[in-house]
Amino acid sequence: MIVWLVQGQPRYISQEGRIAFISDIGADMLKPLFVTGASVTGVGFFLCLVIERYLRHSGRLMPHMRTRERVLSTLAVIWAAIGGAGLILLAVFDTARYTTHHRLFLLIFIVGVTFSAIFTIIEYRWISKDFEFARELRIAYLVKAVIASVLIVLAIAFAVALYYATNVGAVLEWVIAFLFTFYVLTYFFDLRQSKGVDRGELHHHRTGSNANVPMSQVS
Template sequence: MAVFSHDHHHWAYVWIPIAGAFMWFSTLLAMLITWLATGRPHYVSMDGNVPYISDIGADILKPLFIVGCSITAVSFFLTLFIERYLRHSGRLMPNMRTRERVLGMLAVFGSFIGGSGLILLSIFDTKRFSTLHRLFLLIFMVGVAISAIFTIVEYRWISKDFRGYLMKAIIAGVLIILAIAFAVTLFKNTNVGGILEWCIAFGFTFYLLTFYFDLRQSKGVHKGELRPENISRRRTFWYTRRARH
């Protein structure tokens, strides 16, 4: 019975990235459907024919926008924080060197900065606080980009045989490229910029989901089982046994 309980106690936190991804996707979808269902209205803050997410979020759906952004931001930060704790407690592959530990902490810090920017940009909407809104949008995108880069590099250095970071790297790489294109079109072609923003936003859902597969690797792993000293002991035993045979 104890084994069964241990095998499943990770589910309390493994659903956090899924909940965040679901809330984010649902918020975006509800906003997009509302705009289409109401006859594609032209909001006060719109410059082109394609609304930015913030244009819809500054209107009657502002409460939904704030709640959706807040839950997503908190879940994003908690996911990175829990992942760091699981590595520290020996339930995920640990950081064997200081550089990996530093990268992990910077990734958590980036998620905090990005999450804070996401919450603030939803509160300071583009209709009433245009300058602040763009500032917090920049903070959100930079924070998430920094967190993603540090996370991917950390995963790469933890183990050369670890392939779990590849999907995360592909998704993050595509989103960063789209974000750069979005920054350019924001001032040159607002309609293209609006389309890119929606693509980036929906793509962020898939990035959040990748952490589900990271956290679930702690299933069945006891606390301290994957600490550096234990892994070193296992490797020494394995090499010694191999040498004898």
């Protein structure tokens, strides 16, 4: 965005409306940065969920009490991998040279992140029911639910605007990008709860009461 504004809002080869899409700028001189940023974001998003699952399994975060939470967590990781791959590939297959492929991978990215978010939120909700004293869990899934809900609504609006209102679609894409950044950053709040917690400390046989839970995990 900064580059586009500093350059005087030029019109790129793939640009259709007055406002440039992120992919229009990324398909031009900033493609190396676009691919690098998309790769770091896609891999980082996937690793956040993998690490979160490992910390729950090892008892450094509130553990899964039932099979359904482990299934939900696994599905969230799988869809995060799909979404991350879509993000990387949409940057590689830029909109200027591979328009059809770019939009296909954009769809894969959106669908992957959407399902990953849905499964994560449901997982957090079930875990919070088992550990009602852990305020951080309620905050985590509520914040994720709000951001994800807004992102899903905006993604639907973006898909429609992409074909019928190009400038509106470009604005929505920028908004979605910034909100997705905040969604990924919520995992920093989740993962930092493991700080100072020993391996196995939060396994279910030791979480029968608040007295058995580290203060960092209790409201």
